[in-house]
Amino acid sequence: MDDTVVIVTTVLALPELAGIVRGADTDRLDLAPQAAGLLAISLGLSRLFPDDRELLVRGFVIYDALYAWLLHAKGERHSWNPQRVPAQA
Incomplete structure (x- = not known):
């Protein structure tokens, strides 16, 4: 059952x-x-790594x-509030 869930989620x-x-890729x-x-x-990676092979290696990580x-964290939300005043110590 667990394998089926993983496959379905992946697909x-x-x-x-x-x-x-x-x-x-198509703008x-x-x-x-x-x-x-x-x-x-x-575009930033292409400026950092002019060598195509190096660009591919680094780009695949992205x-x-x-x-x-998409598989594991899509539902997570940013919870930091920049307007929040730090608590007094």
Whole structure:
């Protein structure tokens, strides 16, 4: 049963990842909210690593992290409130 859940979750995340990548790759940033961020990171990586092989090695970490977020952390929310006054010690 657990293996089935993992496979189904993995398969369901792939189309969403594809939409993010497609949006970033085709300048269709409206396809996914994350597309603009992926495009910015990809352009930055291309400036940091002019060697294609090095760029691929480093870039795959970004795609793996995005995929892991889709599988395990998509529901997490940012809870830091910059307006909050620190508690007095």
